[in-house]
Amino acid sequence: MNKPVVLVAEELSQAGLAVLGADFEVRQVDGADRSAFLPALSDVDALIVRSATQVDAEAVAHAPKLRVVARAGVGLDNVDVEAATKAGIMVVNAPTSNITSAAEHTVALILASARNVAQAHTALKGGEWKRSKYTGVELDEKVVGILGLGKIGQLVAQRLAPFGVELIAYDPYLPAARAAAMGVQLLSLEEVLAKADFITVHLPKSKETIGLIGERELHQVKPNVRLINVARGGIIDENALYSAIKEGRVAGAGIDVFPKEPVTDSPLFELDQVVVTPHLGASTHEAQEKAGTQVARSVKLALGGEFVPDAVNVQGGAVAEEVKPGLPLTERLGRVFTALAGEVATRLVVEVRGEIASQDVRVLELAALKGVFTDVVEGGVTYVNAPLLAHDRGTVVELVTSPESPDWRNVITVRGVLADGRTVSVSGTLSGPRQITKIVEVNGFTMEIEPTDHLAFFTYTDRPGIVGIVGRLLGEQSVNIASMQVARGAKGGKALIALTLDTAAPADVVDQIAAEIGADSGRVVDLEG
Numbered sequence: 001m002n003k004p005v006v007l008v009a010e011e012l013s014q015a016g017l018a019v020l021g022a023d024f025e026v027r028q029v030d031g032a033d034r035s036a037f038l039p040a041l042s043d044v045d046a047l048i049v050r051s052a053t054q055v056d057a058e059a060v061a062h063a064p065k066l067r068v069v070a071r072a073g074v075g076l077d078n079v080d081v082e083a084a085t086k087a088g089i090m091v092v093n094a095p096t097s098n099i100t101s102a103a104e105h106t107v108a109l110i111l112a113s114a115r116n117v118a119q120a121h122t123a124l125k126g127g128e129w130k131r132s133k134y135t136g137v138e139l140d141e142k143v144v145g146i147l148g149l150g151k152i153g154q155l156v157a158q159r160l161a162p163f164g165v166e167l168i169a170y171d172p173y174l175p176a177a178r179a180a181a182m183g184v185q186l187l188s189l190e191e192v193l194a195k196a197d198f199i200t201v202h203l204p205k206s207k208e209t210i211g212l213i214g215e216r217e218l219h220q221v222k223p224n225v226r227l228i229n230v231a232r233g234g235i236i237d238e239n240a241l242y243s244a245i246k247e248g249r250v251a252g253a254g255i256d257v258f259p260k261e262p263v264t265d266s267p268l269f270e271l272d273q274v275v276v277t278p279h280l281g282a283s284t285h286e287a288q289e290k291a292g293t294q295v296a297r298s299v300k301l302a303l304g305g306e307f308v309p310d311a312v313n314v315q316g317g318a319v320a321e322e323v324k325p326g327l328p329l330t331e332r333l334g335r336v337f338t339a340l341a342g343e344v345a346t347r348l349v350v351e352v353r354g355e356i357a358s359q360d361v362r363v364l365e366l367a368a369l370k371g372v373f374t375d376v377v378e379g380g381v382t383y384v385n386a387p388l389l390a391h392d393r394g395t396v397v398e399l400v401t402s403p404e405s406p407d408w409r410n411v412i413t414v415r416g417v418l419a420d421g422r423t424v425s426v427s428g429t430l431s432g433p434r435q436i437t438k439i440v441e442v443n444g445f446t447m448e449i450e451p452t453d454h455l456a457f458f459t460y461t462d463r464p465g466i467v468g469i470v471g472r473l474l475g476e477q478s479v480n481i482a483s484m485q486v487a488r489g490a491k492g493g494k495a496l497i498a499l500t501l502d503t504a505a506p507a508d509v510v511d512q513i514a515a516e517i518g519a520d521s522g523r524v525v526d527l528e529g
């Protein structure tokens, strides 16, 4: 069997490659070279990138087999998560891998800016011993304003506190009490601009944050402020920063990131007050090792069909060991449901009853949806795009859990209401130490059958002779019955025959059986593939 292909589009640590091991075919390409990158996507299962590869809608369209995009780092502004989600592709990042490195680099740029380290270094190596020209400022008793008090912003705050600074921050999404517990006062953006001697940016790049610090804001700052950006280029408007420094409104800046990268000719490079690094925030051995190994593990999980805790476009969190065996069962129940319903339900309820209901079972809702849509839509259905498909088709989905399960230790039911008001349901369980899967209910009839690839169900009015007719007609077509069960409410009432078959029953035989036994409904379920 061919090994899954992992395309590594940027430098990945040896440790990361080692985690991938021999189970994958690892290919390398330069993700920044579009003419090489796009064709290289044609048959890959996984893609690993850093910040230099644009994984946009065009890239997604070039990758028909792609199942996971892994970002060996934090920022996802170079990945079109929406386009990936629509295509059923999981997106993962390594959210804590490089935050310490980014925070340390921020401190390095703050100090470098305060003490003119880079400028003095260049001058001295150029043969100039100048001391008064490079007189700097202390951090002690200064006000540091942090824009975005998330993971990196908080690490920066912790690291700066011992310098004797006052810490203030702008982050409308963080409760003020959380900030206060870290010794940081949350303020409005205007207040931070007016008060801070150093402003450091730790925001994600988004529609709201692009240009957040522009011409207007740079007129509201305290004289001699220094600005640091180790987040993303474009959050501080470069041209506005250039003018502000030129006009003496801003004393200096430490910049690691640029609107377009790589770059070698920014206007900021002309200014002696600006210290720059080429996006080095995450470039430490430690961060790269963590980023590489974390995404490699996520890729392995994703390609193994397992749940991935770092997935950013899949609902729910980590999957408990007790819940994992329920995933293939629930997916299969979803497929059986669709075969029984013959259409997409308007309302779908996934019921999880019994011991596992005490766990976080949201992933079972995803598994049910994946199954429900597998035989309905062209192209792959995954945990990623299944909720989107339900939403697009107007199916309202609900997850119901209960610790009570009278007959089985655990029961999972997929129940749906169809457009004409009919209800269809199918329930399954995992039983015994070997976790054998069984279908235990269909449309209210109880049974115990294996959820094999070929099933057939007939609902009719209970009377003698029916089993014989079904057996004869299938036999005439050489369809072997593996098992058969009859379930009924009351004698002479509604009954259901459930069959497991060795091969698929042709549609005309099913119609013939339904006609001869006067069935209310006859349904075959073929789940091969």
Ligand SMILES: NC(=O)C1=CN([C@@H]2O[C@H](COP(=O)(O)OP(=O)(O)OC[C@H]3O[C@@H](n4cnc5c(N)ncnc54)[C@H](O)[C@@H]3O)[C@@H](O)[C@H]2O)C=CC1
Residues within 6 Å of the ligand: 073, 074, 075, 076, 095, 098, 099, 102, 147, 148, 149, 150, 151, 152, 153, 170, 171, 172, 173, 174, 202, 203, 204, 205, 208, 209, 230, 231, 232, 256, 257, 279, 280, 281, 282, 283
């Ligand atoms: N230079 C480098 O090498 C690196 C840069 N980064 C950049 O740093 C960014 C931040 O990383 P983390 O701290 O891990 O992210 P995070 O998600 O933990 O923190 C971001 C914070 O920004 C806040 N925020 C989001 N939108 C906002 C808005 N419109 N206005 C105000 N606050 C807003 C959030 O509430 C959150 O607290 C990443 O998105 C990435 O772009 C990350 C790692 C390395």
Ligand SMILES: O=C(O)C(=O)COP(=O)(O)O
Residues within 6 Å of the ligand: 050, 051, 052, 072, 073, 074, 075, 076, 098, 279, 281, 282, 283
């Ligand atoms: O993780 C991030 O967001 C970074 O900015 C680091 O980018 P990189 O992996 O060094 O290209």
